[in-house]
Amino acid sequence: MDREAAAAAPFLAAPAPSSRRRPAADAHILSAAFLFVFSAYGAAQNLESTVNTEGDLGTVSLGILYTSFTLFAVVASPVVTRLGPKRALVVGSSGYVLFILANLVPTWYTMVPASLYLGFCASIIWVGQGTYLTSAALSHARDNSLPEGQTLGNFTGEFWGIMASTQAIGNLLSLALLRNGKDGGSVTGKNLLFVVFLGCMIVGIVLLCLLSKREEKGDNDPLCSSFGVMLKSIVAPLKDRRMILLIPLMIYIGLQHAFVWAVFTKSIVTPVLGISGVGGAMAIYGAADAVCALVTGYLTSGLHSATLIVSFGAIVQAVVLFWLLLFYSPMGGLFGAAAPLLIGALWGVGDGMLNTELNAVIGLLFKDAKEASFAQFKVWECGAVAVIFFLSPLITLQAMLILMTAGLFFAFGAFLFLTIVVDKSSGVRS
Incomplete structure (x- = not known):
């Protein structure tokens, strides 16, 4: 019996083979799924105010969407904790399918x-x-003994680079399938385009279903549904001064996204290139955003590198804002036609840097409270988007640019103060 036990010991001690997919492979699948889903949704969102014009149905729908997004983001953290991140991704994708069907x-x-x-x-x-x-x-950093900041930057850069490319892909699909009618007023090919978008959504959802489960420990916890735990998950991040200092940048991210969707296309691109030029300008914006997000993600190694990249992104967008405020006016000729495209490219560069780094910094600083921290990000970002959608018809372009400039300087100052405070108090570095 002793000899049999000794012979069986190596097999009993050996770890059970793991069926979980490598974290890097899951990150690739997640990025590919979002590529399909948001190539369809992003282009559909850009078309709302153009193809659903009766009673401003498209614009009002987007305002309702982002208001709803803001309100529900307040309670998204306990919902995701309850469902688990994979199930939340699959359930969440159903809303995009319903929107395309509508x-x-x-x-x-x-x-x-x-x-x-x-x-x-x-x-x-x-x-x-x-x-x-x-x-x-x-998980990838722990499994391979890699620096967390650098690994998180790499994963975030890949994801947001692919996400930014959806602007280019979706708008090129719109450009290829939509046609103006003979009378110049109607649009043909809309239903075909939205059927193609629906197909993209289905492929994306299938990919989400293939993801491995990760950190779904809240699935069977009955306390996750209690009001007290829900309220705590909402309020707790606001007690952290690091989150307070990040909120201005979260708001600015929402402002500058809504600026592109609601103001840039209408007030800068359309007067020079017409409605037909919106798809091309947004494709250039998306391509610049994607390349910049990929590059900056791989250059990120921690807070120090993130600060440098955010600084450069803020400078690029400040240059564009001052150009529009002080010097820009629509004009004819080659330079006049190229100016909106150049503005879109520069804005995409700035967005790629700011958005990628903010997501990486949140993941790095709040890795023990990920759901609540990303929920806070979406509350402030989407609240700012909703405000711009409702404000843009009521204020002038100049007033909007002044608001954007003030928001950028305040957000950048708060972010710099955050990195100084964290460096001194906790020693979080690259």
Whole structure:
């Protein structure tokens, strides 16, 4: 019996083979899934105010969507904790499918409920994304004895680079399939385009279903649904001064995204290039954003490198804002046609840097409270987007640019103060 036990000991001591996919492979699958889903959704969002014009249905739907997004993002953290990040991603993707289906029959009775439901789904899919990607990056760093900051930067850069490229891909699909009618007023090919978008959504959802489960320990915890735990998850991050100092940059990220969607295309691109030029300008914006996000993600190694990259991104967008405020005016000729494209490219460079680094910094500083931290990000970002959608018809372009400039300087100053405080108090460095 002793000899048999000794012979069996190596087999009993050997670890059970793990069926979990490597974290890097999960990050690739997550990025590919979002590529399909948001190539369709991003282009559909850009078209809302153009193809659903009756009673401003498209614009109102987007305002409702982002208001709903903001409200539901407040409680997204406990929902994602309860579901687990993978299940939250799959459930959240259903809202995007419903939104595309509503666009095939656009009425107040289809678009408004779809927008409200998408606001809820968007809040949990984005909190789930931030949680899942951060978890995969930190697991990869631990498994391979790599620096956490650098690994998180690499994973974040890849994801946001691919996400930014959806602007180029989706708008090129719109450019290829949409046609103006003979009378110059109607648009043909819309239903075909949205059917193609629906197909992209389905492929993306299938990829999300293939993800491994990660950190789903909240699945069976009945306390996750209690009001006290929910309230704590909402309020607790606001007690951390690091989160308070990041909030201005979160708000600015929302402001500058809404500026591109609601103001740049309408007030800068359309007067020079016409509606047909919007797709091309947004494609250039998306391509510049994607390349910059990929590069800056791989240059990120911690707070010090993130500060340098955020500084450069802020300078690029400040240059664009001052150009628009002080010198820009629509003009003809080659330079006049190229100016909106150059502005879109520069804005994409700045967005790629700011958005990528903010996501990486949140994952690095709040790795023990990922769901609540990314939920806070979406609350402030989407609240700013909703404000711009409702404000843009009421104020001038100059007033909007002044608001953007003030927001950029305040956000950048708060971020610099954060890096100084964290460096001195906790020693978090690259």
